[in-house]
Amino acid sequence: MEHTERFEASKSSEGRYRMLIDAVIDYAIYMLDPDGTVTSWNPGARRFKGYNASEIIGENFSRFYTEEDRKTGLPERALQTAEREGKFEQEGWRVRKDGTRFWAFVVIDPIRDSAGRLVGFVKITRDLTERRKAEAALRESEEQFRRLVQGVTDYAIYMLNSTGYISSWNLGAQRIKGYAPEEIIGQHFSRFYTEEDQQAGLPQRALEIASREGRYEREGWRVRKDGTRFFANVIIDPIYNPDGSLLGFAKITRDITERMNAARKLEETREALLQVQKMEAIGHLTGGIAHDFNNLLMAIQGSLELLQRRLPEADPKVVQLLDNARQGAQRGAALTQRMLAFARRQELKLVPLDVREVVQRMTNLLQSSLGPSIRIDTHFPANLPKINADANQFELALLNLAINGRDAMPKGGSIVIAAAERTDVPGLKAGHYLCVSVTDTGTGMEEETLKRATEPFFTTKGVGKGTGLGLPMVHGMTEQSGGKLVLKSTPGHGTSAELYLPVAPGEAASAAKEMAPRASNGAQKKLAILTVDDDPLVALNTSALLEELGHTVYSAPSAMQALEILRREKTIDLLITDQLMPGMTGSELARRIRAEQAQFPIIIATGYAELGPGEAEGLPRLAKPFSQRELAEAIARAVIPDASRRTIA
Numbered sequence: 001m002e003h004t005e006r007f008e009a010s011k012s013s014e015g016r017y018r019m020l021i022d023a024v025i026d027y028a029i030y031m032l033d034p035d036g037t038v039t040s041w042n043p044g045a046r047r048f049k050g051y052n053a054s055e056i057i058g059e060n061f062s063r064f065y066t067e068e069d070r071k072t073g074l075p076e077r078a079l080q081t082a083e084r085e086g087k088f089e090q091e092g093w094r095v096r097k098d099g100t101r102f103w104a105f106v107v108i109d110p111i112r113d114s115a116g117r118l119v120g121f122v123k124i125t126r127d128l129t130e131r132r133k134a135e136a137a138l139r140e141s142e143e144q145f146r147r148l149v150q151g152v153t154d155y156a157i158y159m160l161n162s163t164g165y166i167s168s169w170n171l172g173a174q175r176i177k178g179y180a181p182e183e184i185i186g187q188h189f190s191r192f193y194t195e196e197d198q199q200a201g202l203p204q205r206a207l208e209i210a211s212r213e214g215r216y217e218r219e220g221w222r223v224r225k226d227g228t229r230f231f232a233n234v235i236i237d238p239i240y241n242p243d244g245s246l247l248g249f250a251k252i253t254r255d256i257t258e259r260m261n262a263a264r265k266l267e268e269t270r271e272a273l274l275q276v277q278k279m280e281a282i283g284h285l286t287g288g289i290a291h292d293f294n295n296l297l298m299a300i301q302g303s304l305e306l307l308q309r310r311l312p313e314a315d316p317k318v319v320q321l322l323d324n325a326r327q328g329a330q331r332g333a334a335l336t337q338r339m340l341a342f343a344r345r346q347e348l349k350l351v352p353l354d355v356r357e358v359v360q361r362m363t364n365l366l367q368s369s370l371g372p373s374i375r376i377d378t379h380f381p382a383n384l385p386k387i388n389a390d391a392n393q394f395e396l397a398l399l400n401l402a403i404n405g406r407d408a409m410p411k412g413g414s415i416v417i418a419a420a421e422r423t424d425v426p427g428l429k430a431g432h433y434l435c436v437s438v439t440d441t442g443t444g445m446e447e448e449t450l451k452r453a454t455e456p457f458f459t460t461k462g463v464g465k466g467t468g469l470g471l472p473m474v475h476g477m478t479e480q481s482g483g484k485l486v487l488k489s490t491p492g493h494g495t496s497a498e499l500y501l502p503v504a505p506g507e508a509a510s511a512a513k514e515m516a517p518r519a520s521n522g523a524q525k526k527l528a529i530l531t532v533d534d535d536p537l538v539a540l541n542t543s544a545l546l547e548e549l550g551h552t553v554y555s556a557p558s559a560m561q562a563l564e565i566l567r568r569e570k571t572i573d574l575l576i577t578d579q580l581m582p583g584m585t586g587s588e589l590a591r592r593i594r595a596e597q598a599q600f601p602i603i604i605a606t607g608y609a610e611l612g613p614g615e616a617e618g619l620p621r622l623a624k625p626f627s628q629r630e631l632a633e634a635i636a637r638a639v640i641p642d643a644s645r646r647t648i649a
């Protein structure tokens with residue numbers, strides 16, 4: 001039945017309108033008479049306001065208004081405005097049947113008949129509560145976001161307009177760059193760039209890249225308000241309007257100066273460690289080679305010496321040849337000494353040394369080595385304490401440094417040797433040191449050369465000119481003496497080599513006395529001597545030198561065999577042993593013997609300082625390679641005259 005009714009209604013245009021309005025549920029559409037009495041009601045109105053048509057038709061529309069609005073006469077004014085101006089439009093709170101409120105968008109239009117007389121109003125109301133909530137939520141979240149961005153202090157977050165002028169500024173930006181918002185908003189962002197970057201057009205390029213590629217990220221130096229620089233990570237994102245046009249840019253800047261510094265430190269430490277490891281490895285290698293070489297040279301030197309003496313009335317030409325060979329062997333020995341010094345395997349005799357005295361003693365040698373075009377000056381303060389160093393090695397070090405200086409000054413110049421006391425040198429044990437420096441006015445070194453200068457065999461002097469062992473020797477000697485070598489150099493201005501060496505402990509004079517060689521009473525006495533060496537070449541050579549001196553020689557290739565011989569031959573007066581041997585070392589052997597014979601004379605012959613602290617204490621040592629004279633002197637020192645015969649059980 002209802003169907004037929006609707007069908008009937010749809011046939012007239014008025015009917016069609018009614019159907020339309022009845023179908024609308026998202027808008028309340030109803031009519032009022034000129035007094036504001038409700039005369040029609042649609043389902044949308046029912047839905048929003050909660051009244052059925054029968055309840056509300058005939059009532060005044062003012063009941064939809066709030067108490068307050070009614071008091072101020074808003075309903076009446078609304079109708080008057082609509083009548084006067086042809087339309088009333090407003091958003092505001094309205095009241096439902098159940099008393100709850102909703103946010104409404106209201107339009108009131110007057111209805112007139114064909115004669116223009118007012119016959120009523122049509123009122124359309126829309127419930128905007130949801131939209132209002134959504135808007136409020138959006139505003140809230142925008143506000144939260146703004147506060148968040150504003151409050152971030154670790155990042156500078158700010159906006160630029162499309163041409164690069166600053167339009168917002170957060171706390172982080174203020175903290176990192178130093179500008180308050182009122183100082184900087186409206187300024188161009190290029191002022192954060194360095195002079196050079198500004199001139200190179202970097203700021204403009206950054207914006208171009210950001211808008212072309214959708215993002216720009218770089219690291220670089222930026223400038224704070226106070227002019228100081230910081231290393232920044234910068235991100236620029238373009239921001240577009242809904243219509244696709246460029247609104248501006250969001251810029252995020254982070255201060256990563258500290259991170260960069262930390263990374264650089266780490267890299268430097270890593271490099272330093274690598275350098276130390278490299279030197280360590282080269283040291284092992286060099287030390288090993290030098291050790292073998294030393295033994296070979298010793299055999300050559302010894303044999304040449306014997307040969308020279310055994311040649312009856314030698315032809316001067318032969319003597320000349322022998323001399324050449326001996327000089328060659330000596331130069332070789334000097335070289336291996338430098339290598340051993342670098343590898344810190346040199347046998348150092350640390351004694352209190354007066355640097356001023358040493359340098360004075362060397363003046364002639366230095367002057368003749370350096371030539372007339374180089375002036376040598378010395379700067380020593382009064383009361384310079386003595387250093388603890390090996391006299392020969394220290395002299396050699398000074399000579400090496402002076403010659404390096406000469407080589408760096410082909411047109412002449414000056415070398416200054418100076419000394420100054422220093423306490424608590426970085427990198428060294430706490431205590432007193434002397435800094436002995438050799439400074440030239442030569443070519444100086446490039447960074448790369450300076451870095452590698454103490455590497456053994458590193459030389460810039462060309463094949464056959466430099467061995468590249470000078471500085472390594474100095475370096476090894478200072479380190480082994482408990483000090484260090486520091487090289488400072490500026491290309492074009494010269495080089496300064498600083499030797500830090502520990503100041504001698506306690507009373508220097510008495511220590512020096514102790515080192516003086518004893519009177520050689522027993523030198524001429526013929527002895528029975530046992531030599532121990534695992535290297536047959538060295539053993540043979542030592543035996544020959546000893547026999548030539550008139551001694552009776554027993555020879556053992558190992559410590560165990562030496563002990564056996566000692567047990568068997570009760571007449572042996574002296575033991576000369578190598579230190580480094582498989583099975584048992586020389587000092588261990590000495591300990592075994594001394595345990596039973598506290599006074600038994602023993603000499604340790606060794607090319608390098610592998611003796612640990614306290615090891616072989618009190619035993620005379622003989623540095624390899626040794627000459628016959630050195631051997632004889634060592635024997636004289638070791639054998640106490642008139643000592644009673646000892647026996648080994």
Ligand SMILES: Nc1ncnc2c1ncn2[C@@H]1O[C@H](COP(=O)(O)OP(=O)(O)OP(=O)(O)O)[C@@H](O)[C@H]1O
Binds near residue numbers: 408458469472494
């Ligand atoms: N005073 C200096 N001025 C400029 N460069 C120097 C100086 N001292 C050393 N060097 C550089 O360091 C390198 C290594 O020096 P080092 O003394 O170890 O070996 P060398 O002088 O080349 O050879 P050697 O000392 O064995 O004759 C030199 O080749 C040179 O390039």
Ligand SMILES: [Mg+2]
Binds near residue numbers: 466471
């Ligand atoms: Mg040199």
